[in-house]
Amino acid sequence: MEKKNIWEFYTNEQLAEIETFTKKYRDFLDQGKTERECVDVTVNMIEAAGYRELPKLVAAGAELKAGDKVYNVLMNKMIIMFIIGEDKLSKGMNILGSHIDSPRLDVKQNPLYEEEGLAYLDTHYYGGVKKYQWVTIPLAIHGVMVKKDGTCVEINIGEEDNDPVFFISDLLPHLAAEQMEKKANKFIEGEALDIIVGNKPILIKKEETDQADKKDEPIKEAVKKGILEILKQSYDVEEEDFISAELEVVPAGRAREAGFDRSMILAYGQDDRVCSFAGLVAMLEAENLKRTACLIFADKEEIGSVGATGMHSRFFENTVAELMNLTGDYSELNLRRVLASSCMLSTDVGAAYDPFYKSSFEKRNAAMLSGGVIYKKFTGARGKSGSNDANAEYLGYIRKMMEEFNIRFQTAEIGKVDVGGGGTIAYILANYGMNVIDSGVAVMNMHAPWEATSKADIYEAKRAYSAFLTGLGL
Numbered sequence: 001m002e003k004k005n006i007w008e009f010y011t012n013e014q015l016a017e018i019e020t021f022t023k024k025y026r027d028f029l030d031q032g033k034t035e036r037e038c039v040d041v042t043v044n045m046i047e048a049a050g051y052r053e054l055p056k057l058v059a060a061g062a063e064l065k066a067g068d069k070v071y072n073v074l075m076n077k078m079i080i081m082f083i084i085g086e087d088k089l090s091k092g093m094n095i096l097g098s099h100i101d102s103p104r105l106d107v108k109q110n111p112l113y114e115e116e117g118l119a120y121l122d123t124h125y126y127g128g129v130k131k132y133q134w135v136t137i138p139l140a141i142h143g144v145m146v147k148k149d150g151t152c153v154e155i156n157i158g159e160e161d162n163d164p165v166f167f168i169s170d171l172l173p174h175l176a177a178e179q180m181e182k183k184a185n186k187f188i189e190g191e192a193l194d195i196i197v198g199n200k201p202i203l204i205k206k207e208e209t210d211q212a213d214k215k216d217e218p219i220k221e222a223v224k225k226g227i228l229e230i231l232k233q234s235y236d237v238e239e240e241d242f243i244s245a246e247l248e249v250v251p252a253g254r255a256r257e258a259g260f261d262r263s264m265i266l267a268y269g270q271d272d273r274v275c276s277f278a279g280l281v282a283m284l285e286a287e288n289l290k291r292t293a294c295l296i297f298a299d300k301e302e303i304g305s306v307g308a309t310g311m312h313s314r315f316f317e318n319t320v321a322e323l324m325n326l327t328g329d330y331s332e333l334n335l336r337r338v339l340a341s342s343c344m345l346s347t348d349v350g351a352a353y354d355p356f357y358k359s360s361f362e363k364r365n366a367a368m369l370s371g372g373v374i375y376k377k378f379t380g381a382r383g384k385s386g387s388n389d390a391n392a393e394y395l396g397y398i399r400k401m402m403e404e405f406n407i408r409f410q411t412a413e414i415g416k417v418d419v420g421g422g423g424t425i426a427y428i429l430a431n432y433g434m435n436v437i438d439s440g441v442a443v444m445n446m447h448a449p450w451e452a453t454s455k456a457d458i459y460e461a462k463r464a465y466s467a468f469l470t471g472l473g474l
């Protein structure tokens with residue numbers, strides 16, 4: 001089976017549509033560089049499209065009917081959306097599920113310190129990162145600091161043209177002979193990923209010092225004190241407020257078009273907000289559905305889908321139960337039936353074949369950039385360990401649908417069987433006994449601060465997800 005570059009198949013009209021669509025995608029990435037921000041931008045978009053919040057409907061004892069649009073948010077980091085179909089819910093749903101967390105550096109709980117006139121924030125990296133990629137690039141800080149009185153202060157600094165940025169230092173090559181001998185995983189150690197946040201000592205006027213004899217003594221940690229003063233003035237927060245903060249350090253800057261031909265997107269966090277966006281647009285465009293459609297944006301995938309907002313939590317199941325209750329279809333048995341008879345696309349990215357690293361891929365079963373939306377029967381490592389191995393019958397159902405809607409797709413694995421592997425949320429939903437397959441967009445230099453995708457693949461993923469939502473299940 002030959003793989004083709006799908007750009008050659010498009011009409012001028014479609015090419016124009018791809019440009020409009022991927023411009024919106026870049027805006028989506030820029031507005032949502034963390035899971036919290038991504039939930040915010042998503043809620044804004046879907047509320048404008050008539051989606052209503054589930055807890056409010058539950059409180060009002062609302063009755064849901066075909067065509068109604070509902071969403072539920074957990075801790076501002078996970079969101080699930082539904083469009084009620086004409087069929088009874090117990091016949092199952094068509095589910096698209098992606099994740100909205102991305103590898104990054106999280107600020108620790110006691111992070112601020114000063115060393116030799118430099119102020120630092122100590123970080124703990126999140127997800128699978130090649131640590132050496134994060135040094136010497138402009139970084140931004142996004143997140144929240146929650147004060148003792150419950151006030152939540154939103155922080156977003158480093159993205160605007162006149163914002164300051166932050167950085168992690170690296171040793172100059174002139175002195176790096178010894179460092180250069182180290183293996184890449186030791187080259188930059190995790191504890192060396194602290195970001196530099198200041199270098200200017202606070203100025204305290206002499207008259208502010210009441211003890212006359214101390215006037216000429218240098219102020220201890222004056223740079224750190226200066227930073228705390230700025231934080232106080234800008235955000236009204238204290239050093240202790242770092243204890244209850246979630247601050248994420250991400251590459252600063254916007255999503256960009258890449259290549260002379262502008263065929264690609266280079267941006268932070270495309271794993272997995274690229275599939276999230278494709279799914280979101282598919283949901284926004286969907287109408288007159290037979291089966292109920294569901295879109296999940298999960299958090300914590302990059303660290304094992306753990307925690308309340310990770311896919312392993314009961315949030316999804318509980319939300320479906322509440323939804324069924326409002327359609328008058330709820331019973332414990334019906335809930336089991338809905339989950340077991342649903343179909344899911346676990347929409348997560350795949351590794352794009354890289355000609356510079358041929359030896360890590362098996363070309364015939366690798367995803368090509370601009371090769372179309374990917375279907376991955378199995379992920380996992382070595383002997384398919386940890387894989388959701390999709391059912392052949394389900395793949396038959398998918399193939400028929402892709403053909404009907406003339407969607408360009410490719411099948412792929414992440415790399416050579418013995419080389420490594422990866423996981424997605426697929427296996428977690430498969431626990432309910434439903435049909436699940438991984439489907440997504442190819443990403444080059446995945447998990448790097450700047451990841452690359454093909455505009456054509458993103459467009460094809462959206463078309464595939466739109467088609468999937470019309471399916472009748474099997």
Ligand code: MN
Pocket residue numbers: 099271272301348349
């Ligand atoms: Mn992913």
Ligand code: MN
Pocket residue numbers: 271302447
């Ligand atoms: Mn990932």
